[in-house]
Amino acid sequence: MSHSETHALAQMQSQHHEQSHGSVKTYLIGFVLSVILTAIPFWMVMEGDFSKVTTLWSIVTLAIVQIWVHLKYFLHLNFTTDEGKANTFTFLFSALIIVMVVGLSVWIIYESNAMMMY
Incomplete structure (x- = not known):
């Protein structure tokens, strides 16, 4: 392998490494979504104005969405x-x-x- 090929390979690996770990922007998006998806069920429970069935299904649904957010923005699975x-x-x-x-x-x-x- 020539020097230029080695340099090109190292540059491609560096770009792949940067892409696989995400940026500050993706971590901030994931963090904000996680906070929102935690605050909504917490607010529903503390408010107590919703039926138990509505509250339970909302918690389960938002928990599944939060799992997806964690997989996409923090674990970078796609x-x-x-x-x-x-x-x-x-x-x-x-x-x-x-x-x-x-x-x-x-x-x-x-x-x-x-x-x-x-």
């Missing part, structure tokens, strides 16, 4: 590149395994406790 798709599917598979392990463990503990009580 579907635009092949590497982004692979990272996203890896993350989703890991999350599925964790949810299954925790959920099934809680279910087993709950059922064991219920059987011990009778």
Whole structure:
């Protein structure tokens, strides 16, 4: 490899490194969205003017949106590149395994406790 090819490769890797970590602007957008998506359910609960069902569904919906914001703005997962798709599917598979392990463990503990009580 010649010196110019090495320099070009190093420059491409540097650009890729900068793109994969995001900028101050993307972190600020993510932070502001996270604060808003936290403040709305908090305000709904503190206000108490909404029904329990409306409050619960609002919290769940805004929590899902906040998960997406964290994945996009802080973890930089996207579907635009092949590497982004692979990272996203890896993350989703890991999350599925964790949810299954925790959920099934809680279910087993709950059922064991219920059987011990009778």
